[in-house]
Amino acid sequence: MEGSHEPRTVWVTGAATGMGASHARRFASMGDRVGCWDVQAGALDQLVEEIRASGGQAEGVVVDVSDWAEVDDGAARLRETLGPASVVVANAGIVLTGEHVEDLDPTEWRRVLDVNLTGAFHTAKAAIPQLREAGDASLILISSVCGLTTSPGYVAYNASKHGVIGLMRTLANELGPHGITVNAVCPGWVRTPMFDQSVEHDTGAGGDPDAFARMHLIERLIQPEEVTDAVVWLASPGARMVTGVALPIDGGLLQSREWP
Numbered sequence: 001m002e003g004s005h006e007p008r009t010v011w012v013t014g015a016a017t018g019m020g021a022s023h024a025r026r027f028a029s030m031g032d033r034v035g036c037w038d039v040q041a042g043a044l045d046q047l048v049e050e051i052r053a054s055g056g057q058a059e060g061v062v063v064d065v066s067d068w069a070e071v072d073d074g075a076a077r078l079r080e081t082l083g084p085a086s087v088v089v090a091n092a093g094i095v096l097t098g099e100h101v102e103d104l105d106p107t108e109w110r111r112v113l114d115v116n117l118t119g120a121f122h123t124a125k126a127a128i129p130q131l132r133e134a135g136d137a138s139l140i141l142i143s144s145v146c147g148l149t150t151s152p153g154y155v156a157y158n159a160s161k162h163g164v165i166g167l168m169r170t171l172a173n174e175l176g177p178h179g180i181t182v183n184a185v186c187p188g189w190v191r192t193p194m195f196d197q198s199v200e201h202d203t204g205a206g207g208d209p210d211a212f213a214r215m216h217l218i219e220r221l222i223q224p225e226e227v228t229d230a231v232v233w234l235a236s237p238g239a240r241m242v243t244g245v246a247l248p249i250d251g252g253l254l255q256s257r258e259w260p
Contacts, residue, residue: 007057009082009134010235011035013065013123014092016043019142019190022224023089023231028056030232035078035085037092037123039064057082065092065119066111075126086134087235090123091142092116093160098153109156116160117167124171131180138235139175141168142227143184145250161186165246172244181243183234188250189215190222217252 010027014020016038028034028051036051036058038044044060051058059081061074078085093116096108120141131137146154147161165184172182189212213221230249233239248254 005030005237008032008086009035009078009084009130010087010089011037011078011085011123011127012089012091013037013063013119014142016040016047019187019224019227020089020091021047022228023091024058025051025056026225026228026232027087028058029054032057032087033082034058035061035074035082037061037063037065037074039092064115065090065122066114068122068125071119071122071126075130079130084130084133085127086131086137087140088123088127088131088138089140089142089231089235090120090164092119092123093142095154095157098157099155100153101155104155112156113160113163116157117163120164120167124167128175128180131175132178135179136240137180138239139171139180139182140231140234141165141171141182141184142231143168143186143246145186145188145248145253147184148186148246148248149254168246169244176243181234181239183239183243184246185227185230185234186246186248186250187227188222188248188253189213190224190227215253215256216250217256220251222249222251 010032012020012024015024015036024034024036036048041062048058048060063070063074065071096112141164143164144161146158147165150158168182168184175182213219227249
């Protein structure tokens with residue numbers, strides 16, 4: 001185990017694959033008790049078993065974060081098995097397809113907003129009583145560079161990630177008096193299954209991942225573990241006076257603003 005702190009209870013939503021799996025593995029390797037949330041039961045079971053096989057402590061919760069009753073129930077179950085959460089990473093998110101506004105099916109708009117924004121709200125709402133109970137706690141919302149700037153298309157994703165930053169800023173104001181830090185991480189193009197899906201649907205990039213890599217000043221895709229580094233720091237004692245921040249992990253993309 002890497003950790004030198006007292007074990008904490010950590011929640012990671014969208015933990016089954018991609019960045020979420022990276023976050024869950026890292027916190028477990030540090031000796032924390034990790035509640036792994038995802039709607040993908042099979043992949044979630046595999047992650048939990050992997051963590052346990054490596055000597056870590058993890059519990060899986062199969063939940064659709066867009067459903068408040070499921071989130072509320074999952075929070076109660078993890079409180080009973082792992083203790084009150086002191087670090088919560090609201091990572092669950094989807095992209096779907098990248099049509100312009102006039103072509104977007106309203107059903108797809110609602111689904112993306114339900115998972116990405118309402119899901120983050122549900123996660124925070126369920127977590128707040130436990131974060132107060134744990135004390136010295138951290139809430140980290142995963143937004144995106146698409147929450148700080150946009151390009152044509154992917155309107156639901158872009159709007160949801162802008163909304164996550166607004167939610168974060170509100171929560172930072174509400175929870176700061178309780179000593180709870182609230183921040184957002186805004187990754188650039190991270191090589192995950194969700195990224196691969198979005199590239200397939202992006203007509204501007206022509207299905208070429210290298211076109212996205214070249215948007216970074218450091219011309220490569222970001223690895224999930226590099227986002228995890230920032231998440232772990234925001235949950236550490238070294239970041240106790242960092243709150244209300246939308247932190248880009250983007251290889252300089254926002255400085256270049258070059259889009260395919």
